[in-house]
Amino acid sequence: MILLAKSLRRIRNFTILTMSLIKFFSTNGHLERVDFRQALLVGQAPDKGLYMPEHIPKIPNEEIQKFPKMTYPEVAYEVVKPYLGDLVPDTALRAMLQDAYNYEVPVERVFDGKYILRLDRGPTCSFKDFAARLMGRLMQYFLKQEGKSLLILTATSGDTGSAVAHAFFGLDNIKVVVLFPEKEVTERQRRQMTTLGGNVYPLATAGKFDDCQALVRQAFVDPDLRGLNLSSANSINIGRLLPQAVYYFFAHSRAAPNGEDAVFSVPSGNFGDLMGGLIALKMGLPVHRFVAATNENDEFPNFMRTGVYQSIKPSKNCISNAMNVGHPSNLARLFRLYGGRMDETGLVSKPPDRQAMHKDLFAVSVSDEETRRTIKETYEKHRVLLEPHGAVGWAGLMRYLKECGDWSPCISLETADPAKFPEEIIRATGINPPLPAAMARLDEREEHLQRIEGDYASLKEYLGRFL
Numbered sequence: 001m002i003l004l005a006k007s008l009r010r011i012r013n014f015t016i017l018t019m020s021l022i023k024f025f026s027t028n029g030h031l032e033r034v035d036f037r038q039a040l041l042v043g044q045a046p047d048k049g050l051y052m053p054e055h056i057p058k059i060p061n062e063e064i065q066k067f068p069k070m071t072y073p074e075v076a077y078e079v080v081k082p083y084l085g086d087l088v089p090d091t092a093l094r095a096m097l098q099d100a101y102n103y104e105v106p107v108e109r110v111f112d113g114k115y116i117l118r119l120d121r122g123p124t125c126s127f128k129d130f131a132a133r134l135m136g137r138l139m140q141y142f143l144k145q146e147g148k149s150l151l152i153l154t155a156t157s158g159d160t161g162s163a164v165a166h167a168f169f170g171l172d173n174i175k176v177v178v179l180f181p182e183k184e185v186t187e188r189q190r191r192q193m194t195t196l197g198g199n200v201y202p203l204a205t206a207g208k209f210d211d212c213q214a215l216v217r218q219a220f221v222d223p224d225l226r227g228l229n230l231s232s233a234n235s236i237n238i239g240r241l242l243p244q245a246v247y248y249f250f251a252h253s254r255a256a257p258n259g260e261d262a263v264f265s266v267p268s269g270n271f272g273d274l275m276g277g278l279i280a281l282k283m284g285l286p287v288h289r290f291v292a293a294t295n296e297n298d299e300f301p302n303f304m305r306t307g308v309y310q311s312i313k314p315s316k317n318c319i320s321n322a323m324n325v326g327h328p329s330n331l332a333r334l335f336r337l338y339g340g341r342m343d344e345t346g347l348v349s350k351p352p353d354r355q356a357m358h359k360d361l362f363a364v365s366v367s368d369e370e371t372r373r374t375i376k377e378t379y380e381k382h383r384v385l386l387e388p389h390g391a392v393g394w395a396g397l398m399r400y401l402k403e404c405g406d407w408s409p410c411i412s413l414e415t416a417d418p419a420k421f422p423e424e425i426i427r428a429t430g431i432n433p434p435l436p437a438a439m440a441r442l443d444e445r446e447e448h449l450q451r452i453e454g455d456y457a458s459l460k461e462y463l464g465r466f467l
């Protein structure tokens with residue numbers, strides 16, 4: 001009898017657990033909790049904080065052991081589902097994932113248990129497609145339910161803009177304004193944003209990425225613009241992060257099918273990619289350590305060394321341009337994950353547990369010179385063509401192995417296709433990287449863009465036209 005009551009209770013608890021939805025809270029401490037749908041549609045919390053799941057669900061080890069036999073969309077389902085609860089019916093979710101992830105995700109062996117995860121096979125040839133494509137589909141699903149429309153306003157250091165623009169292109173209830181620093185993106189990155197037209201509005205400024213990011217955040221809290229129903233597609237949005245936890249599980253299932261602890265190296269700018277990895281870790285992925293590799297914008301490696309956070313203003317223009325971030329917005333989440341607190345300006349009101357961070361993270365800054373040398377040497381030694389971002393990750397991994405001893409398996413993330421950065425690749429290797437099919441004829445298409453001054457009044461005036 002007692003046994004029966006116990007098992008009944010267990011079943012009931014289990015049902016309650018699976019049915020109850022994970023709530024999301026703001027890193028700035030605002031009291032309201034929201035569900036995934038709300039967090040996705042508003043992007044930034046009303047107090048300018050970032051949404052974080054109140055509780056991170058664990059995937060049981062027996063489930064993770066099944067991943068080596070699953071396809072990418074199947075793994076994605078297992079990782080994302082717990083956050084969605086019943087907000088999206090299973091069949092709709094599975095269809096969305098199948099449709100979003102209809103391209104290859106190669107895990108390439110370089111040498112002895114050292115792999116490269118190629119995240120560059122999506123339609124805009126950067127890893128940002130992974131997040132943007134699922135996020136776009138989820139947003140469209142929820143908006144249709146409510147008969148609402150949305151203006152996506154996003155700041156980009158190069159690749160977010162095009163991934164988001166492509167993911168939302170042609171949807172009739174969503175418009176996309178992409179704000180980017182004109183001097184800091186390559187011609188091909190720019191063309192990926194400016195040659196779509198339709199519901200995509202590219203907007204160039206003379207400022208830097210950090211300025212664009214600050215302007216966008218200001219627009220979100222401007223009461224005069226409330227009628228626009230603004231949302232962010234930056235890695236401010238939790239909808240970007242969860243899909244980025246998936247490929248860590250997938251890569252691990254291929255490189256470590258027996259469940260070994262892996263080292264991941266993550267080329268980092270705004271730290272959304274790394275946050276995806278840390279969420280995967282908290283969900284139960286067997287990880288030995290993450291290498292957080294930055295370019296010369298080394299505010300995070302400096303913090304790890306000294307315990308003092310100092311943003312870099314203005315940010316440095318490095319050749320891995322999508323990582324030229326002087327104050328990464330996702331550090332607010334990262335600090336929170338380790339018990340600290342940082343607001344959107346970078347003010348740390350409670351230091352995180354740095355010892356626990358060191359256990360999980362090895363932070364390293366890679367100079368442009370080392371990045372170029374890495375592109376050259378990796379090609380000469382292994383016949384593997386890396387672009388500047390992936391090279392920062394690979395150089396970070398090599399540094400880690402040298403300082404902390406050999407480890408297998410190791411997985412370094414390659415976040416873009418080399419053809420996005422032909423100038424640097426030719427310079428380092430003499431090879432003109434072949435243009436992937438997704439970028440064919442990009443250089444011939446007509447461009448549409450507008451330019452504004454780098455101040456908030458100009459952005460506000462521009463956005464006014466959509467009211």
Ligand SMILES: *Cc1c(COP(=O)(O)O)cnc(C)c1O
Binds near residue numbers: 160235267270323415
């Ligand atoms: C955005 C981007 C990064 C940095 O990712 P974060 O999530 O901002 O740290 C790295 N590489 C490429 C190619 C990118 O587009």
